[in-house]
Amino acid sequence: MAEKTRYNDEELMEFKELILKKLDKAREDYELLKSTITQSESNDTQDTSPTFKVLEEGAATLSKEEAGRLAQRQHKFIQHLQGALIRIENKTYGICRETGKLISKERLKIVPHATLSIEAKSKQ
Numbered sequence: 001m002a003e004k005t006r007y008n009d010e011e012l013m014e015f016k017e018l019i020l021k022k023l024d025k026a027r028e029d030y031e032l033l034k035s036t037i038t039q040s041e042s043n044d045t046q047d048t049s050p051t052f053k054v055l056e057e058g059a060a061t062l063s064k065e066e067a068g069r070l071a072q073r074q075h076k077f078i079q080h081l082q083g084a085l086i087r088i089e090n091k092t093y094g095i096c097r098e099t100g101k102l103i104s105k106e107r108l109k110i111v112p113h114a115t116l117s118i119e120a121k122s123k124q
Contacts, residue, residue: 004102007094016088018111026074033071037064041066057121080113096120 007015017022087093094103098120107114 005095006091009091009114012088012091012093014086015093015108018109019081019084019088022112024076024087026078027080030071030074030078033050033067033074037071054100077113084113098123 050086094108095101096103096119097115098116099117101117101119102112103117106119
């Protein structure tokens with residue numbers, strides 16, 4: 001029997017549902033991180049005594065920097081998931097970009113935006 005070269009439409013729809021769920025969650029997390037950075041729903045000490053502001057300024061700056069890094073990572077994750085959706089529409093989803101072989105379903109369920117098989121990833 002010939003080796004399977006791509007996932008069938010039914011399998012692609014399963015992956016699409018998984019990716020859409022992850023995308024919704026990722027967008028929620030991204031918005032939460034953005035609001036943390038801009039403090040749009042702030043209940044901190046910025047509008048109270050200057051003494052408290054001085055004491056917490058260092059921690060707040062560090063927290064904003066960390067939230068900024070996390071937001072950048074989350075945005076990149078969203079872009080990767082969107083790319084995976086495009087590959088599903090093109091019916092190229094799940095094909096390793098280096099070996100041309102199918103990426104295992106197990107790997108795609110864990111890392112749905114993967115473009116490399118375990119074999120190709122371990123060679124890097």
